[in-house]
Amino acid sequence: DSGVTQTPKHLITATGQRVTLRCSPRSGDLSVYWYQQSLDQGLQFLIQYYNGEERAKGNILERFSAQQFPDLHSELNLSSLELGDSALYFCASSVTSGRDEQFFGPGTRLTVL
Amino acid sequence: AQTVTQSQPEMSVQEAETVTLSCTYDTSESDYYLFWYKQPPSRQMILVIRQEAYKQQNATENRFSVNFQKAAKSFSLKISDSQLGDAAMYFCAYRSLRSGGSNYKLTFGKGTLLTVNP
Numbered sequence A: 001d002s003g004v005t006q007t008p009k010h011l012i013t014a015t016g017q018r019v020t021l022r023c024s025p026r027s028g029d030l031s032v033y034w035y036q037q038s039l040d041q042g043l044q045f046l047i048q049y050y051n052g053e054e055r056a057k058g059n060i061l062e063r064f065s066a067q068q069f070p071d072l073h074s075e076l077n078l079s080s081l082e083l084g085d086s087a088l089y090f091c092a093s094s095v096t097s098g099r100d101e102q103f104f105g106p107g108t109r110l111t112v113l
Numbered sequence B: 001a002q003t004v005t006q007s008q009p010e011m012s013v014q015e016a017e018t019v020t021l022s023c024t025y026d027t028s029e030s031d032y033y034l035f036w037y038k039q040p041p042s043r044q045m046i047l048v049i050r051q052e053a054y055k056q057q058n059a060t061e062n063r064f065s066v067n068f069q070k071a072a073k074s075f076s077l078k079i080s081d082s083q084l085g086d087a088a089m090y091f092c093a094y095r096s097l098r099s100g101g102s103n104y105k106l107t108f109g110k111g112t113l114l115t116v117n118p
Helices: none
Strands: A005-007 A010-013 A019-024 A031-038 A042-050 A053-057 A064-068 A074-078 A087-094 A108-112 B003-005 B010-014 B019-021 B024-026 B032-039 B046-052 B064-069 B074-079 B088-096 B112-117
Touching (some): A005 A087, A010 A019, A019 A087, A019 A108, A031 A074, A042 A064, B019 B112, B074 B088
Parallel strands (some): A010 A108
Antiparallel strands (some): A005 A019, A019 A074, A031 A042, A031 A087, A042 A053, A087 A108, B032 B088, B064 B074, B088 B112
């Protein structure tokens, strides 16, 4: 158990819908990273937040957005869902925004039908 | 941009034997980390081993060791005395240590699926 929690574990929804994935970092960690794992693209970085502010963006679609709240939990919002958005979404956290190890949560499996 | 290549989509090994998984990467930076992550059927990402580029000594963690060749940009993982529980997808990953932007993200290879035969 890494100490990072993600909810829900599984999510099944239809095309065109909007979903929210939640991540709670390890106690004391200020930085949250979101990654997407799909058959087509493999594991890729989406976005990073540090202490409530967006720090870096990767291959995140405009239909996707994220935020980090004052209690440091983060949410990834996916809208206008397409079949290709079906994937495993991981959250990872680290103490700071720098060299510290990233600890991964168990992931949320999203299925878009 | 950095890239990570794992040229072996699948590998198999007999229980108690040794197997080596290959990874190459491309970067123009001199200061970075390299990682091997294990992803068992549970899908949890588990850190196996980490190598800091400025360290010449190869990292080891129990039965897991790496062969880090900085000039060749090669980073292989050796698993000794393979166990059934080692069966998983293994990902090689790169992480820059240059500050700013998305440099602290992990860049992953496509993975190698390791099967351990009893």
